[in-house]
């Protein structure tokens with residue numbers, strides 16, 4: 001059996017009318033070809049690297065229906081398309097490639113809302129979990145009855161698009177430096193000639209390949225939902241919590257924490273102590289495109305109120321949000337800049353809060369929205385961001401008195417209408433939003449102007465309106481390409497080449513911009529995508545200035561509320 005490993009560095013991608021292609025200028029694609037007919041004849045399990053077998057890809061479009069040379073090639077294969085620079089992923093992909101080439105079919109996983117498959121080796125051991133992006137919840141080929149939207153539309157969470165959870169799984173692994181939280185090795189791969197699920201297969205040609213996240217399978221005994229938190233160590237919970245805060249994880253429910261038991265070395269014959277290792281999985285709903293409401297299961301666990309240890313504080317202090325941002329841009333060019341900015345903001349928030357002496361529970365609470373009555377209020381992080389945006393505008397106007405005069409319509413600007421499909425309008429009251437944050441005081445008078453609301457039609461879900469696809473840019477100001485940009489439209493996946501939002505996303509855009517164009521403060525989340533680099537830097541300065549007061553307030557409030565820190569676990 002031969003394994004040909006092929007590196008495609010800097011491959012210049014063409015642009016075709018049918019298919020938007022991604023310029024993977026720095027994509028280092030490792031291609032693992034395993035030819036099945038050779039398998040039968042092979043000299044048992046010898047694996048040889050063959051760099052001379054360079055493969056030219058004429059249509060490197062990451063589509064579900066491949067064409068050209070690939071359609072004539074029925075060899076199951078796995079190739080890395082994102083996260084190649086991460087440790088331990090090549091070994092994972094080699095194993096998965098050998099498994100699929102040897103003809104072992106993926107086994108569907110019954111739990112979860114999305115399509116997930118166990119890939120097994122020929123000895124029956126599970127190697128990896130593959131989650132095709134077109135089988136995510138709400139995606140076109142979802143096998144569990146939650147299909148219906150096309151790639152690029154808002155998904156289960158409005159701030160994360162259908163088809164873009166896989167890239168986030170990989171981002172979580174890349175950002176888990178030194179395996180601090182223990183995210184299993186994860187890569188974004190293209191898997192070809194493997195029978196995954198397809199809806200409506202009678203009318204549509206089954207795809208020859210799919211893009212999927214591929215994660216190392218972790219042997220485990222249960223998940224955290226089956227157990228009470230008392231058996232979990234403070235350190236394991238803190239490490240997962242630190243990751244969740246950096247990534248603004250919207251989905252850290254207990255089922256997404258696997259539990260493995262190890263015999264503790266201190267046990268004696270009468271009483272074997274088992275230590276539970278926690279393994280975080282399922283990071284598809286991290287790094288939203290705008291500030292959103294995270295879900296942190298550990299917030300309800302007493303360990304989260306224990307102060308960070310020295311080692312944890314050291315790890316946090318060494319986190320560099322800008323380096324992390326560069327890493328993501330390099331390894332995962334399809335991840336949108338707006339999501340990367342959320343990472344930067346949350347990391348700064350974590351670092352400053354930890355160094356101010358706040359514990360994980362304090363930080364998690366400040367990032368979580370609260371319900372009062374039946375109304376959801378903004379969390380402290382959102383309120384702070386809104387205030388930083390406002391003060392940023394003020395400081396820009398300070399330099400330009402003429403603008404200041406023109407913008408005196410204040411207060412009203414905090415009330416903007418949001419239309420709904422039935423024609424009713426709701427009003428979002430930003431002064432109230434700004435007052436919701438301890439230490440914020442009165443909202444500033446901020447001159448702003450409204451952005452025009454776009455009326456769209458076509459989809460019933462009002463949530464479809466919340467992502468504006470128009471202007472996602474890289475830090476250089478270049479238009480950024482995303483998965484939905486380069487999906488071949490043969491695959492029935494949205495391929496918006498004409499830039500016309502209206503035929504693609506239904507509902508009503510609900511956003512208001514501040515005085516600078518594209519600073520969107522959306523009713524369901526604050527987005528940073530419209531800021532240019534200079535504005536973003538200014539925003540961060542304004543944001544950081546607001547932190548000490550808020551942290552002081554939280555500390556005095558937390559003293560009353562928190563559990564005693566003398567609890568032992």
Ligand SMILES: Nc1ncnc2c1ncn2[C@@H]1O[C@H](COP(=O)(O)OP(=O)(O)OP(=O)(O)O)[C@@H](O)[C@H]1O
Nearest residue numbers: 109111112113114116129184215216217218281282
């Ligand atoms: N790395 C892994 N190791 C072992 N088992 C895994 C791993 N990843 C996922 N699983 C198993 O597969 C199941 C489904 O995976 P996952 O939760 O990631 O899918 P999902 O469709 O995104 O789920 P959800 O609807 O909860 O968001 C998990 O409940 C778990 O049992």
